[in-house]
């Protein structure tokens with residue numbers, strides 16, 4: 189290991205002290221508004237456009253946001269397995285219809301629907317090829333990369349697979365490396381481990397039980413991933429009144445989704461009305477699905493319309509005003525769930541929405 193001089197230890201300690209102030213500067217200097225026309229330009233040459241991503245200068249640590257637009261196909265697309273990844277993904281269908289096969293199950297979807305893909309489940313989409321298909325998605329790649337746990341296995345690049353090539357079982361498990369022992373070995377192992385598992389609440393805190401829980405965690409997690417909800421039909425969204433305005437929670441662990449980082453909701457503002465104002469210690473990306481108006485984000489005004497993207501910096505005040513003639517709808521992805529796990533969550537409500 190390197191042997192440091194006292195002043196170098198001193199300097200490292202000061203980096204901790206200075207981090208928070210510097211982070212405020214990083215938040216302030218990151219882009220806030222992406223205009224639909226700048227997104228559209230890129231679709232002339234490419235079908236998959238990254239919009240909010242730390243590699244594009246956003247101070248985004250947890251998730252990225254991108255749009256996929258595929259024209260009607262001239263020949264059938266050949267796909268079987270698709271791909272899988274150790275990142276969470278929430279996809280919202282904007283145009284088209286079709287179905288997806290996720291972890292071997294078929295889900296039929298149309299414009300307005302949402303898919304929450306279980307972590308490390310193979311998924312492949314089969315849009316109706318006679319029409320254009322547009323979807324927008326948030327995925328937690330930045331978080332997984334920072335943690336060193338991002339694995340993407342894609343049928344187009346089997347030479348880069350990390351686990352799937354090893355044996356058929358490795359292709360089926362949702363736990364990377366989870367199939368490195370056979371099902372029988374795993375069962376025998378679990379029976380052996382059972383003797384440390386206790387039956388009473390008091391024993392549940394014994395070191396034997398606690399360690400048992402740690403060892404079988406991933407097996408239980410695989411079950412949770414398979415039990416989590418996947419498809420949300422747009423027509424089933426339930427909007428309700430909140431201090432921020434009319435919201436519908438789409439993907440949330442409290443609604444039966446096995447997400448640990450991402451949450452998704454939809455927001456509505458009637459013509460001439462304004463949302464509530466708030467700020468919070470989590471990342472948020474808003475995609476304008478319909479309408480036009482402006483937002484006040486911290487001390488600046490941003491005029492937006494359908495197709496724009498707004499990225500309020502972490503802990504900046506934000507409030508939205510609908511100045512158009514139609515209902516404004518936002519698709520909102522946040523890292524609220526991730527921040528709840530850190531305990532460093534803080535949501536501060538300001539002015540209330542002026543509608544119910």
Ligand SMILES: [Fe+2]
Pocket residue numbers: 271272273277305311
């Ligand atoms: Fe994916």
Ligand SMILES: [Fe+2]
Pocket residue numbers: 466468472506
């Ligand atoms: Fe917010």
